[in-house]
Amino acid sequence: MEPLSWAGPAGVILGPLGLALVIAFAVAVVAFLVLSFTAAPEAARTGRSLAQRNSGAYGFAERAVQWTGLAILLYAVAWLIGGIVMPYGSAGIIGAVIKRFLPVWIALFVTFGLSIAFKRQLGLYGKLFDSTIGMIGFGLVMFWVFTAFFAGIFDLVATHPPLTAVSGLKNEPPGVAMPTAEELGAGTHYLLGGDNLARDVFSRMVYGSVTVIVIAPFATLFAFMVGITLGLPAGYYGGRLDTFLSFLANLILAFPVILLFYLLVTPEMVQTGLPSYMAMTLFIFPLIFAAVFINSRWHTQPKVRTPILAVVLAVLGIAYLSAISQRGTPINFLPEWLDLFNIPGGILVVFVSVVFVNSPTVFRIVRGLAMDIKTRDYVAAAQTRGEGPWYIMLWEILPNARGPLIVDFCLRVGYTTILLGTLGFFGLGLPPESPDWGSTINLGRRLLSIYPHPALVPAVALLSLVLGLNLLADGLREESLKD
């Protein structure tokens, strides 16, 4: 069978057209930036009265940027619709890839439609849809979340299993046909080529998103639990406790991250059981947090508190015990029927070290916020009412610190994604055949100058996810400052 070309039969016209549009846009942007220093009117330079239309060369450049940008957007939308509608193969590799992502497009379309329709009732989340930057970021993030969801649970997006090698397709360029395929249809090509073990680059990229989307937000959440549980009292009480905890945090922060990874994430370290002990310590923080959170609110009404506390702690406790009890490590005490899940040793050590690296920074942020907010009048009012210190910390200070914390959460998920990629890049922790993006880049980098596609595809995927998280954080920050 014929290999697919990038844009199919229509590519003769569409390819150069797209290139021309991108070049025109780039020229317009550069001209606009240069002119904004030389020929722009004073009002436009200082950022005021942007509503008025500018004339002359500056105004022309401004309109050129707008029109070429719009043209590129239309061109992309045309590709999107064309790729979905046209039959497999007639829109080339790009069309086929777009078609594979069909469930993701539908989910994105529904999410955006519903969110924009009800955005006034949705609080900060709804306000996100007022900012273009925030919407682009949210779109990029949700694209990967849905991809991971459909690929991980329904096996939908990918075309091949991530570990199956097909002989003869080693390092083949994008669009190569399967040697045995007869009829044209989904799965008859390696859409983005084969890697150096003859596996499908596209499918591995899709399955790689699952690892990142599962680990990164969870690890960040745990880091936040640790940081909040320790940072609030440090900031609120101050004194010796603060000095001690801050010293510990600075100790960890003075460690170069990469060195910490090389010391912690090794097979020998898994053997000693140190990651399991660290997991035991770090994973208990959500329990403490939940218990204190509930107790401080309802401790005057034991009849309400005790049932809630019992249920929450039972659920979290079983989850905690089955998370730390692993077969094959020094900590293995739960009977098999009670052990709900087992985290493979490699994943656990990655998870623990990422949480460990992130928590001190969160601690510092929360501590700073708590020190700032505890001087406010509503805190003094609560103290006068006779509320306990934990009530004030968790129900007065924490809700008022949520804006910066949400923004930092988004940024930190992005940073965690970068850290996971770094671990994969050095071949630490995750098994070498794992399809996660860092490991794939690591495998692909050896032949980078001859066969760039196996490393390029996961690199672009990781870049787009982290960029999306950064843009989302930026949009959230802008919108939360408007309040």
Next chain:
Amino acid sequence: MLRFLLARVVTMLFTALCLTFVVFALTNLAPNLEKVAKSEAGSRISDEEVESWLNRNGYGAPTLVRYGEWLGVLPGWVIEQTDGSIRGRCIPIGSDPEEAPTRCGVLQGYWGESTVFKEPVGKIIGRSLALTGKLMFWVMMVMVPGALIIGVLAGMREGSRTDRSLSAVSILTTATPEYVSGVLLITVFASSAVGLRWFNGSATSAMEDATFVNFTLPVVTIALYGMGYIARMTRASMTEVMTAQYIRTARLKGVKFSNIVMRHALRNALIAPFTVIMLQFPWLLNGVVIVETLFNYKGFGWTLVQAAGNNDIELLLGVSVVSVFVVLITQLISDIGYVYLNPRIRIS
């Protein structure tokens, strides 16, 4: 000021002591030592043989004691062998035990011997630090001016289109870790697949003779990631300064906009980025390790990877100590510099 300085230095030394002990304990865990024994005495030896090999080579003492020996505050181990000869930590093979010093450790300038490179650790670290220093010098030369220019241009007119486009660029570079930008840059500028063969995809030849062709890509790869962050900090501090009262007064007096930026705003806006640039060092170390591995440049980061990958305990310890000290010293300089540059803190 002197009190502050003294307190900072004492805290720093205490932190360094804690951190070096942690590193020592982590590199000297039982499985690591077992691996050393097996690689030195043969991989098929039994557990008892491992035990006796470790005892014979000074690994038998408790971790804290051996940390003291390594540091040079406790006397090094001395063992009398069955044939009557004496071996010890401070006695080089073939020399007279009587003349050897009792203590030898980091404080005496003895860093141990690398098992992989068969050379003294101090020598390897000195050589690799010189190479990394060359890389970092050029990174700084590209990154700092670039970031400051972007930040100042973006921050001087908050909300303008220039600001928005430059901020988008700096977000993009902070979202691109070195292993991604390195792959992208090599693909575009150095691979035979695309055709633009402007630069080299490997920096091995840059170790002796750095040229534009073989050194551009590693330098740009590290500089890009740090640049966005510093630019955003500069932008934030610039926008804050530009809304200050004295800037408004200058504008109302009719001073030219370029003069306001250059003469009035810039000096005050550059205090915050200074500390940020200093605090970037630990992050840059990360980048150095990635880039040196990716471009095969045998500097400090590459040495770290080799030492950790080959379980070379003495070398890894040396590398760790140096990197921890680099981080701590830059933190100290940034603290002092901040106090020195900011008159509000200096005078009170």
